[in-house]
Amino acid sequence: MSGPAPRTLFDKIWDSHVVERLPDGTCILYIDRHLLHEVTSPQAFEGLRLAGRKLRRPDLTIAVADHNIPTVGLRTPADIKEEDSRIQVQTLEMNVKAFGVPYIPIMDVRQGIVHIIGPELGLSLPGTTIVCGDSHTSTHGAMGALAFGIGTSEVEHVMATQTLLQAPQKNMRIDVSGTLGLGCTAKDIVLAIIGKITTAGGNGHVIEYTGDTIRALDMAGRMTVSNMTIEGGARAGLIAPDQTTFDYIRGREYAPKADDYDKAVAHWKTLPTDPGAHFDTQVFMTTAEIAPMVTWGTTPGQVIPVTGVVPNPADEADEGKRSQLQRMLDYMALTPGQRMTDVKVDVIFIGSCTNGRIEDIRAAAQVAKGRKVAEGVQALVVPGSGQVKKQAEDEGLDRILLEAGFEWRDPCCSMCLGMNPDQLTPGQRCASTSNRNFEGRQGVGGRTHLVSPAMAAAAAVTGRFTDVRQLG
């Protein structure tokens, strides 16, 4: 018996984008979509200019400002008060004009976090390669696209050549099976995965998520899982495209239309991993390992079910690790054995490219409905895009949230990284639906706990971490 060797979804996308294989095994890989934002693009544009180079394919490039945008009271870039932020946004606007790059202006309803709007506008398509100067580009892998973050030199390389020099990656499969329990979401799945494989588990690999639990997720949930692939150490995550994917894409602004759509779907159906294809690493999980999760430490892998207790450094045999753990607990102001449900919160952040979609806001509103934000707690809801915001308002979700005492903001990255004015003050504790809980990520001295939108809303109305299943 012969015939072509069975290939993974990753192998297929990779093979179909190799322009040339260089003698040392590095490949010149073709890029179908290049997404630009204001933070990592200015030096790349400058590099092109200094070298007198053109941007090869403006028609495969699109830009949007997201990281620096304030979430209240903005009309034009000139309204951004912080000088550095304003200059970055204005520079982007100048560059896209000079190089003829399609641009979504700040006040356009389609503006939003680059990883939210890629899929939303139908820019992110199965079987394509997508890059952006931002590590959470892994989000787009939920569409069945090979999508990863790149550095500024590489941004410039794609601008000039529409390709990247890449060494092949290994294949990893993470399979999740079973029906998700009550109160459990895609965010809990991915937090549990990272807890299991650790933040280095995916190093050197591209991860394909498989199994009936993943298949049952809607596109928003799949994006949440793929988004946090980078927190598991892999640059790209993938989910095979299926009818859920095709239905999601149909009719979106930049997606293929009519006949072209049918032809595209026919091609997309050939993409899923062949039976018997080789994975270098495989991990199998069941939904029995997944509960509503909360991180307790300062890396995303330090996660426990909300019903759990803070770990004890004394249980750690290794001296170095023990003192590191103790330092972490000191930073987080937690004590060994403390129940997570006894930990009080000051700030709630619902948003980011991990959980800023309409489904996430619905989940939060469902918990908030008829309840009030606890005394002394500030709760922010920041939709991931203008379209998410508009849809939420059409559904009346903003009123539910406002009545409950949440703040309803304009779309951007916001408190995910504290580059705009939304920041924690030293010592403040935040239940956040974002993706990174590093020291100082949300503001100097801030303490971040990663949770799902429903869990964040539950913490908002009770003032401490609460098992959303108990709220009824």
Add this chain to the structure above:
Amino acid sequence: MDKFTTLTGIAAPMPMQNIDTDKVIPARFLKTIKRTGLGVHLFDAMRYLNDGSENPDFVLNQEPYRKAEIIIAYENFGCGSSREHAPWALLDFGIRCVIAPDFADIFFNNSFKNGILPLRLPRAVCEKLIEDSKLGGNARVTVDLERQVVVRPNGEEIPFEVDPFRKHLLLNGLDDIGQTLQHGQAIDGYETGRKQSQPWLPTIAA
């Protein structure tokens, strides 16, 4: 990118280990929109006093090292963040070569990408070169990339290793982009092929 063939210049001695990227360029200068102009902030914390004036004890504030093109340091140069601001700042100051017993990985790669030659030489050799560099203005060091030797002021030649591909790029002043653009025909061909095989894949209208 400027070609790197033979560099004869003043070497500044920095006999320290673990010169991290925050020392090279402190984080507060990273929110910029340019890769040029960072040279004035190179080694900011060591180079300037609290009142903003030059620290006379710091080597790059002394003659002849104000015009240094080479830095000689000890182990683990460039550890810390992955951002490219560290090589940008060095280059903007005028540094084209850093010699040390070893380097942090990411900094090592980022240097080549930006036209700086990071040279690994044994600690004992670095110590000798540091002694040489203290002799002042007449003590010029030559780094001959073609022949892969460092020439001491006394004429002694010290051989070094360098990845052949990286050497090729530096000698010809090619950055990765210049190198890939030599495959322009292959890229053109790929694009034509894709247009035929997947004509339904939309482009993005400006």
